[in-house]
Amino acid sequence: MALDVIKFYRRNSKLIITVVSGTLLVLAYAAGELRYVDLSSALWIVAAIAGGYQIAKSAITQLRYRVLGIQALVTVAAVGAMLIGEYWEAAVVVFLFTFGGYLEALTIDRTRNALRALISLAPTTASVRRNGDIVVVAPGEVKPGETVIIKPGEKIPVDGKVVKGEAQVNQASITGESVPIGKSPGDHVFSGTINEVGLIEVETERSGEDTTLARIITLVEEAQEQRAPTQQLIERFSKYYTPAIILLSVVVFIVTRDPLVSLTLLVISCPGALVISTPIAVVSGIGNAAGHGVLIKGGAHLERAGRISIVALDKTGTLTRGELEVLNVKAFSGTPEDAIFKAAVAEKMSEHHLGRAIMSKVKAGSIVPDPGDFKVLPGKGIIATHEGKKLIVGNRMLLAENHFALTPEQEAYVEGEEDKGNTAIFLIEDERPLAVISLADAVREEAKGLVEGLKKAGVKKVVMLTGDNERTARAIANRLGLDEYRAALLPEDKVEAIKALKKEGIVAMVGDGINDAPAMAAADIGIAMGAAGTDVAIEAADIALMADDLDRISYTVGLSRKTLGVIMENTAFSLLVVLLLVAGVLFKAVVLASGMFVHEASIFIVIINGMRLLRYGMKSASKPQKRAKGGEEAVVI
């Protein structure tokens, strides 16, 4: 019982002391107004003791450990003030110190909510199939290879692969994207995500501390601990500032014999606002990012990302989805659907990704028969027979070899397609050209708003790096409004391209984190996209976007820039306060209590300014319009 009281006191000591000494202050003030001068003085003294006792106690303990803390300085100031009869000043100084500390602790605590929210997402139980039974265990006890069963509404307890069933899974905890994603056998799921609809069985690949969620939590914690360069600078400054002010206080007393000025100097000798200005911004910024599925690996990266002026992006898989898609079908005779069907018959047996793209365009429900016989001509196309007719599906080279000539209109159409960056494929039936099928590695839907979003976030130049040929690269760069492109690059050329760009400004390289790892490492900031589940990518990147979503790049750049801005504002403001305080004290404009007030108020302002970063969100305008996976699109003619 007594122990509980002590515990309660310890936990709420600052609040209790604030309330008690605050009440005493009010009483003392009231007594003063009512002209009970002695009672008022007595109450000021009691208030000072009630408020200052704890401060003095911890100051003494600290001194025992040979540490000179701000508590000791405040104690000296308060005791000194009482000795020269300034009871009011003493009482208010200790009250403001305790009250300020309480408010600060309360507010700062909110910056830690982001991480706490992440931790609370961790699953608590797992239903595992063992020896024919289903047993419920802690998620960390599930071994790789074991099968877990997840019912609708349950949290997925492990990282693994769906082996049975279909489900809609909300992956917001990992990717920050709350639109549920369809999962079927073969798809990967993450621990901490929620099965909204459907019953699935998952073969465990990683559990407990090895899961993506656990790794994100660890990385966010480590990131928040890393000191940003500005913080290191400030810490070095504070190290000298406090002793310098104490020394000044002594010198001033010796010279002027004015105890009030010396004691006030002690009160303001700890540059609290300055010390807290950067970490509060970094913690809020990294916390906000984590909630949006963006992992920023530390304050240094965050500050540097705030200075990005050039964004370089890999094309395949970053700006595009990395898979070929049929864009247009131009039929010279018959319907486009018919042309796709015939091309699909010819391509059915081919392993080529071009064939897969055509196959996926066949109307749902229709069965594509096997071709009579078929021959692959590598790099050119396919010749097959179907219902007694000869089908040729191939490119210009195949066309030339077989001496087909296009009419001028057909030729013009094909050139137009190629200038758009598409690959044109011809379908020929018994020597008669039937159709031209245009394919391209589809540009992501969000890519169209990318340049605008980045420019709005303050980026000066957006550059595409690609191994593709000049024509395709130019077409895509024009369509997306990119400032520049570098085509026909080998991976090592990308590194050179980044090095060249770095001469113009701070460069971020966006890629998949695996093939582009060297270019990302060469850049000032490496940003990996779709990093969830790929440790290599998370490892290689300075900033990892868990979702495979281009919109997060603008968000990340915007957030970093805003964070850097807050750091600058906070630092400038704190330095100004420090200067004004010292000047104010020396010119006697600021005395004990008002000094403490400015000191505490400035800390509070800096915290509130830093916490604005917690509310920074993705612009609703640039929200991605999710396309259905493999959705049926009308054939454009």
Add this chain to the structure above:
Amino acid sequence: MEAKEQKKVVLMLENLSCPDCAAKIGAALKHSKGVSEAEVLYTTSKVKVVYDPKLTKVENFVKIIEDIGYGVKEIKPLN
């Protein structure tokens, strides 16, 4: 020269309210016997201490931190 035995422990603290307290805890721990490294992570309210288990023990760190006026929530040995 034989390497001294070193152990590492992480103490999770009740929320630190200001970087100043963090600095104090770090300094006090560093001054105590057997501690070769003490880093206070203000942003996540953690203290990492590297120490020689022959000279000191984790209980001493808890006492120092509590003496200075902060609570220890959890102790996590690292090796």
